Amino acid sequence: MKWSIQVGKFFGIPLKIHITFWLLLLFVALSSGKHEGLQGGIHGVIFVSLLFTCVVLHELGHSLVAQHLGITVRDIILLPIGGISQMERIPEEPMNELYISAIGPLVSLALALVFFILARLLGLNTAIPQVSLLDGNFLVGLFWINLILGIFNLLPAFPMDGGRVLRALLALHMEYLQATHIAVTIGQACAIFFFFYGLFFNFWLALIGIFIYMGAEGEEHDTILRRSLRRTPVGQAIITSFKELSPDDSLQDAMNIACHSLQMDFPVMRDGELVGILPKDRFLNAMKDSPSDTLIRSVMSTDFIMLSDTDPLAEAYARINEIKGGFVPVMHGDTLLGFINLEQIGKYHMLCGLGKK
Ligand code: ZN
16 A cells, blocks of 8 residues: 555564554644643553554454465555555455454454453543543553454454454355355445444444445455456457467558557467567557567567466466566467457456356
């Protein structure tokens, strides 16, 4: 995420703090300082820092379990609305998702218990009216906030932790996409309730409702796409209607094709054998830098990836992203069947029923 500053590394996982969080700290310092003086300002900042330390511990819970299960955690980012553990992939094995999701709220509840015991040992009144950002009674405040965080995150509001736990439990008994759909529906029902309840009683809750609603929708869409990409053989989604170039053609020949069709990516063939490729970016750069009678052999790329028509479309998607765009030729044995690029994957998804279960 842009505008995030790395402040440390825990168990190999970078901890980053988003610039808006620093602004929140500044806001707390100024607003509590205004009412309570310097001491109030310092108290406010310490309290918010302690609170977000608890949020980091919650996220570390998710991240460490994920790492243990073999999922790479890119980083943990702290935002004013909470923390995010960015994982390389969402676990689709139900038990793994269950463990990873459940641990966060459990950490929060465990922290609540610790603060409760400490507060009681010190003889503090742990009733909720005692909570204030400013009076320095941190323990009681941290007890309540961790308790609320733990319980709130356990609500089945997908894509929050509790919603993920629900999906995992459902996925143990039914098809993954169906489990996702039910969890998303329940999550969105919760989101609508949060929104309307929040409109009257708590503005933040209304805002969280909107985030949950959109997050649930986005994740359902991604889940369907990921699944379909994995299940569709790449040979089914390729571009089969195209013109090829020969190494002895010139840039002008490529230009003639590009000007009168939608084709900008070119396989280069000699005697029925694929000897190179000329992807769009490379073609456009060559047009800019070289005269139009330049031969294709001197601008084509001979170092390229090929896929077999039976490979999953997900593989093509990953490879194209790895090479940052371009296209991948798709073969059946030694025969070129066609090729695929990102636009084609998008088009196939939209028009040709990739999204259907
Ligand atoms: Zn969580």
